[in-house]
Amino acid sequence: MSEGTPPQRGFTRGEFEHRLERAQAAMARDEMDALVVTAPPNVRYFSGFATQFWESPTRPWFLVIPREGCVIAVIPEIGAPGMALTWVDDIRTWPAPVPEDDGLSLLGGVLEDLPRRFGRIGWEMGREHVIRMPIKDFDTLRSQVSGLEFVDGSPTIWSLRMVKSPAEVAHIRHICQIASGAFERLIDEVVIGDTELDASRKIRIELMKGGADLVPFAATISGPGGYDQIIVGPTERVLGDGDVLFIDLGALYDGYSCDFDRNYAIGSIRDDVARAHEAVWQATEAGIAAARPGATTTDLWRAMARVLEDAGSRGLNVGRMGHGLGMQLTEPPSNTPDDGTELVPGMVMTIEPGMEFTPGRMLVHEENVVITEDGCELLTRRAPREMWRIG
Amino acid sequence: MSEGTPPQRGFTRGEFEHRLERAQAAMARDEMDALVVTAPPNVRYFSGFATQFWESPTRPWFLVIPREGCVIAVIPEIGAPGMALTWVDDIRTWPAPVPEDDGLSLLGGVLEDLPRRFGRIGWEMGREHVIRMPIKDFDTLRSQVSGLEFVDGSPTIWSLRMVKSPAEVAHIRHICQIASGAFERLIDEVVIGDTELDASRKIRIELMKGGADLVPFAATISGPGGYDQIIVGPTERVLGDGDVLFIDLGALYDGYSCDFDRNYAIGSIRDDVARAHEAVWQATEAGIAAARPGATTTDLWRAMARVLEDAGSRGLNVGRMGHGLGMQLTEPPSNTPDDGTELVPGMVMTIEPGMEFTPGRMLVHEENVVITEDGCELLTRRAPREMWRIG
Structure with missing residues (x-):
């Protein structure tokens, strides 16, 4: 493990x-x-x-x-x-x-x-x-x-x-790998009928087993065919067929954090959810491709926004599409339409596009990267293009 | 569980x-x-x-x-x-x-x-x-x-x-019981040769299994025949015969915290450690006996200090011997020589005596109580008079 x-x-x-x-x-x-x-x-x-x-x-x-x-x-x-x-x-x-x-x-x-x-x-x-x-x-x-x-x-x-040393990046890479593994193993741990609280406890246990020191943040949220917010949860809501389960993790290794999420389809996947997932997955691809020295946080935002708009996004209540990452779950800068911070090697960023695809239902995607001399390195294990299924 | x-x-x-x-x-x-x-x-x-x-x-x-x-x-x-x-x-x-x-x-x-x-x-x-x-x-x-x-x-x-409602007290009582169970099970989980980090992960997993939501605080510290501080740890230090392992827990249930610690003897127990444990255990008894409406935090401090002084305490660097507890790990008031806050029913307090018993080595003990109409109710399961042994 x-x-x-x-x-x-x-x-x-x-x-x-x-x-x-x-x-x-x-x-x-x-x-x-x-x-x-x-x-x-x-x-x-x-x-x-x-x-x-x-x-x-x-x-x-x-x-x-x-x-x-x-x-x-x-x-x-x-x-x-x-x-x-x-x-x-x-x-x-x-x-x-x-x-x-x-x-x-x-x-x-x-x-x-x-x-x-x-x-x-x-x-x-x-x-x-x-x-x-x-x-x-x-x-x-x-x-x-x-x-x-x-x-x-x-x-x-x-x-x-904002600019991390190689030793700091190694810490963040390690916790991103631990969390990637925990997310993967969770597919076999969560079952239909579990509550959000059960799922949250299970991912925390997998993180501990994988070598995380502690888990300050494990937002765990579900809803039928998507969710309407990403910060309040877990609750006692029971996972049922057609739900999307969303978990966003900030786990720590030696004081350094990851911050990325995964979406799981519980039982069957609605068509509109599959289409929305394809859109946020492609927007993440665009964000990763745009992440390089000399580009700005605004360039990142634009690259992701373009894909989401083409897919019919109705906007989002999150206020940005990613941010800096390090000792804290979120750090400056922000990927927004007017932040404009220039990316330099050593900056660790979350690439976090999301969209409301039908009233009251949204999907959010997230990966973590470090800016390198000629582009970026993915620190997380890339989420698969098709949503993971549970049950 | x-x-x-x-x-x-x-x-x-x-x-x-x-x-x-x-x-x-x-x-x-x-x-x-x-x-x-x-x-x-x-x-x-x-x-x-x-x-x-x-x-x-x-x-x-x-x-x-x-x-x-x-x-x-x-x-x-x-x-x-x-x-x-x-x-x-x-x-x-x-x-x-x-x-x-x-x-x-x-x-x-x-x-x-x-x-x-x-x-x-x-x-x-x-x-x-x-x-x-x-x-x-x-x-x-x-x-x-x-x-x-x-x-x-x-x-x-x-x-x-500072004064909790019955529903708030029920929350704190529940997390205290969850943590009491996790502490008890840990005896069979930790082995000689584990690091402090291993022990910390194991108690976190037991807390999750027992129903805790998250664990913001699990200070895990060890040393030969005692320790010299209680806030920095876990580290990669390996537990060996004659060590004392100290764990102080702040776990949460629905937003409410416990805050108490336990000491484990790894292998054999030195005589001076056993004597110091008897002293802090008896000081805790005195603190619990003194916790009643109308008494003050200063009375609590005095009741504990008297027992520790008689046992030859060399003082402590912690600054107080317990405090309020609720949504946060520590809340006002403080059990100090001059705090003087009057206890009233509904106040939840930690009873936390500790002493340096030989230069550079200390023991700290802790239980959680709620003040009732005519005394106090112990929310934790009382630590045994003799130290738990591992290995």
């Missing part, structure tokens, strides 16, 4: 040094004296610190990436032994939780002491970012740290994370 | 009406014209909207709970069909993602139109809360919505969520 040799867990010290170098070059360009990150993927990206403890919202964690010098971790005491295992040497702790001062004065002191050139500190203030601390505390901090402006560091951070 | 009849999924309309009534009474008390919530558990608490799609950080979601009248959902178009299945009737959407205006003008309009009495809107600005939207957008909104002050609504929200 193994999907090839798993890539080594974690990253070399050289990889972290390279991430820091890129970040410091970007800070010089974007005129910041430091970046402060609080969100789990950003903390992990720059430190290598891996924990599931982020599920507890009680304590904030801070990583300060100065324009010069080493990364500084400003974290709750509970995390010190774990952070000591990473490449980060400068670790400052406080005995959290202390709601009246959860790291604020400690972090404020670190920021005050930074060498200043631009007087600006970048925070996760913008696009597809959340600052993981009470905003009341953030307001206090920015009013108290004198002479330092807090600015949006999101474009800086995304400019770094 | 079933752990009793699962409670019905979802909640009655009556339950949501009651939540809204309590919220509106709290808003009158705390002088707010509305609460705006963005965090997944808060959106789900007031609407019943359940999705794993929160894993995608791309789109913000807003739920406006006015001081009078019905809940208003201001959400991305992709969520409209799912939100229509809940008790929320007033659903406003925009075609997200639109980074330049992701719901801001739509939400601003809703807030401007609210009947005003206090001129204050409560947001998730404080303790154990994160506002799930770009803070740049939050800053824009609070500068543009004229005559309305954005204030910290966290104490208001926690005053509601």
Whole structure:
């Protein structure tokens, strides 16, 4: 059940040094004296610190990436032994939780002491970012740290994370292969009469057996001849003849995610479903063919939209046809009519066309690719042109 | 493998009406014209909207709970069909993602139109809360919505969520029973020579088989005769004779979490480990005995600390000895020397004593209880006084 040799867990010290170098070059360009990150993927990206403890919202964690010098971790005491295992040497702790001062004065002191050139500190203030601390505390901090402006560091951070290293791509490729195998084996596991919840449990078990670490996302949805949405489910709905079962997976290997879906025909396939499946499959082909350096996310969107329109698409409520992928299920950029981000080698993208083909019924398709020097490499095992059948 | 009849999924309309009534009474008390919530558990608490799609950080979601009248959902178009299945009737959407205006003008309009009495809107600005939207957008909104002050609504929200309804307690009891069974079966699944990652996969599979929906948290840590931290792991470390294996679980049933741990002796048990286990087991007994209406979280802390001090505890880096539990793995209040929150019936708490018993080696124990009219009910199946043995 193994999907090839798993890539080594974690990253070399050289990889972290390279991430820091890129970040410091970007800070010089974007005129910041430091970046402060609080969100789990950003903390992990720059430190290598891996924990599931982020599920507890009680304590904030801070990583300060100065324009010069080493990364500084400003974290709750509970995390010190774990952070000591990473490449980060400068670790400052406080005995959290202390709601009246959860790291604020400690972090404020670190920021005050930074060498200043631009007087600006970048925070996760913008696009597809959340600052993981009470905003009341953030307001206090920015009013108290004198002479330092807090600015949006999101474009800086995304400019770094959007382009993956070969080691990162190997991680994503591995989880895509694990999920591909789980999807294939599911054909023999799910039976007519199962509920969506049963199907969801079965794919989660197959993912675990295949080597996934955890499965934050396994949307499992069904409907007669298609579905009307792709984010709410599984429910106790029972799978019956003529249904389409849709599963969209975000499983993790060592902190990196896949994000792709598969459609299963339960029993018989309606003609309009088969035609819609052919359309989204062909649109995916067009998206993959368009994915190459120099093309833009808008080119990707157009390549897919053309096929869907020709097939009579009535549109879609999803808002885009794919996006970046990495440590998170979805990352910038977005494949939309006006996103216009230029693709460069190392960007990992989902190719995700979908269409409402009759009122209230849609099909969505998805594969994951990495942009290479002269095109793209498919990271998932391509879904078959004809829908898989169960029962 | 079933752990009793699962409670019905979802909640009655009556339950949501009651939540809204309590919220509106709290808003009158705390002088707010509305609460705006963005965090997944808060959106789900007031609407019943359940999705794993929160894993995608791309789109913000807003739920406006006015001081009078019905809940208003201001959400991305992709969520409209799912939100229509809940008790929320007033659903406003925009075609997200639109980074330049992701719901801001739509939400601003809703807030401007609210009947005003206090001129204050409560947001998730404080303790154990994160506002799930770009803070740049939050800053824009609070500068543009004229005559309305954005204030910290966290104490208001926690005053509601901290006390669980009988239906909520039934959910937590069920997932605690599922996890208790998975922990028990693990004794026969893990073998000497397994890695921490193997053990973690095995407990996840047992949880799925037992009826858990998903497992956001399964910290899996081991060490010779104890461990030095409880949040970083699993790793590829191989389990050998004399090790202690520690697993801390946050699994979900229909949106509600358990949070408790178990310790397994791998092969032989060192004498100092057996003594430390007796101490944390007895401290847990003391914590459970102290958990009753009218006692405070500080009383709980003291009851446990006394037993641990007598046993020669060298302290702990965890910062508290238990906390609230509900939709999230950890919720307010905290069992600390000075938290002082009074326990009332319906509060679900973890009883979580731990101690460093020799330099660099600790043991942590944990059970979950709900405060009743005259004491507390144990929701987990009590860990045995003698450590479980593997191999």
